[in-house]
Amino acid sequence: MVKSLLSGIAKRPEEYYIHTVKGLFFSILVILLLFSASCSRSEPGMPFGFIELVYYQESSGPVERFSFFVISEDDDGLENLAELRLFHDREGLRWVMKSDDWISYEKEGQTWIGSRSIAMAGNETLPRGQYRAVLINKGGEKTERAFTFDAPANSRFPFPLLSIAEGRYRADSRYPENKFVCYDEQGNFVKTLPLTSLAGEVSELDIPAAVKTIALWAEDPEYLTSAFTNMASIRGN
Numbered sequence: 001m002v003k004s005l006l007s008g009i010a011k012r013p014e015e016y017y018i019h020t021v022k023g024l025f026f027s028i029l030v031i032l033l034l035f036s037a038s039c040s041r042s043e044p045g046m047p048f049g050f051i052e053l054v055y056y057q058e059s060s061g062p063v064e065r066f067s068f069f070v071i072s073e074d075d076d077g078l079e080n081l082a083e084l085r086l087f088h089d090r091e092g093l094r095w096v097m098k099s100d101d102w103i104s105y106e107k108e109g110q111t112w113i114g115s116r117s118i119a120m121a122g123n124e125t126l127p128r129g130q131y132r133a134v135l136i137n138k139g140g141e142k143t144e145r146a147f148t149f150d151a152p153a154n155s156r157f158p159f160p161l162l163s164i165a166e167g168r169y170r171a172d173s174r175y176p177e178n179k180f181v182c183y184d185e186q187g188n189f190v191k192t193l194p195l196t197s198l199a200g201e202v203s204e205l206d207i208p209a210a211v212k213t214i215a216l217w218a219e220d221p222e223y224l225t226s227a228f229t230n231m232a233s234i235r236g237n
Contacts, residue, residue, distance in 0.1 A: 043141040044081060045073030049133060053126070053151040054116065055159060055227040062159045062227065063123045068095075069103075069114030070145070074137050078104075078111055085134040086118065091127050093120075125153075151225050162216040162229045164202065169234075171198040175218035175227065182211040183231060192217070202234050 049070030055062040066086075074080045084097045095118050104113045120126055128150055136142040160173035171178055180193040190211050207214070213231040220226065 042075050043143045044135045044137045046070045046133065046135045046143050046145050047073065049114075049145060049147060050224065051131060051147050051149045052224040052226060053149070055155060055225075057159065057228065057230045062155075064119065064126050065116065066118035066126060067114070067116045067226070068118055068133075069112045070133055070135065071110045072104075072113045072135060073111075076137070076139075080137045080139070081113070081135065082138045083136040084113060085136070087132040087134070088127055088129065089132060090129060093127070128153075149224075151223055155225060155227070156220060156223065157218075157227075160216055160218040160227050160229060162214075162232050164214075164232045164234055167202050169200060169202050169205075169214075171195060171216050171218075173198060173216065173218045173227075175220055177219040177221060179217050179219075180205070180207075180214045181217050181228075182207060183213045183215075184210045185212045187213075187231075207234065 049068070052067040054065045054067045056065055068086055070084070072078060072081055072084075082099055084102055086095045086097075087093065095115075097113075097115055102113045102115055104111060106112075126149075129148070131147045131149055133145045133147060134142055135144075157174040160171060160175060160178070163170045163172075178195045178198065180195060182190040182193060184190050190208055193206060193214075212235055213233050215231045216227075216229040218227045218229075
């Protein structure tokens with residue numbers, strides 16, 4: 001009986017070690033499973049987007065650019081987004097925007113990312129038809145969305161003109177919606193100012209003192225087409 005008792009005591013350290021290792025292994029397994037679940041790979045979201053044609057003013061005449069933006073979502077935060085791509089598969093075209101390159105802005109609680117300066121080489125006409133957007137996060141997960149861009153081959157309205165002289169402004173525009181985009185002396189954006197009148201006194205506009213130059217943004221919402229003039233000085237005129 002004594003021998004049996006001593007034998008039982010002798011086995012307890014080994015049994016305790018085995019049970020401890022099993023318990024430690026189970027704990028580590030649970031932690032790994034929880035960590036894996038918290039860092040699960042999931043594709044980003046892109047529930048909506050738009051492609052808009054913008055005419056920019058250059059010395060040779062108006063040139064076409066794309067304004068392309070999508071609503072961006074990611075379970076791990078928007079900082080987890082890495083790349084936004086735009087394809088026109090029929091023509092074999094591709095534009096790539098890294099997170100450091102794209103423009104982002106907030107509107108009605110949604111974050112939009114994209115670019116206002118997509119163009120063809122040599123300022124050629126941008127092809128109409130179907131485009132494909134691909135949003136990729138840092139984990140390599142991605143989501144796709146198709147866009148159809150069918151803007152008229154030629155703008156429905158002449159390119160607008162903006163003139164400022166002797167404290168007065170004049171916006172020659174036939175576009176349905178017009179606004180001034182305001183910049184400070186360093187060229188930084190300050191505010192956007194919808195126009196209720198296409199001509200008038202600069203002093204009557206709600207323009208902050210820091211604003212030195214303005215540009216005219218004219219928009220045709222029905223066809224997602226806009227025109228953007230060069231900046232004009234509002235000081236010293």
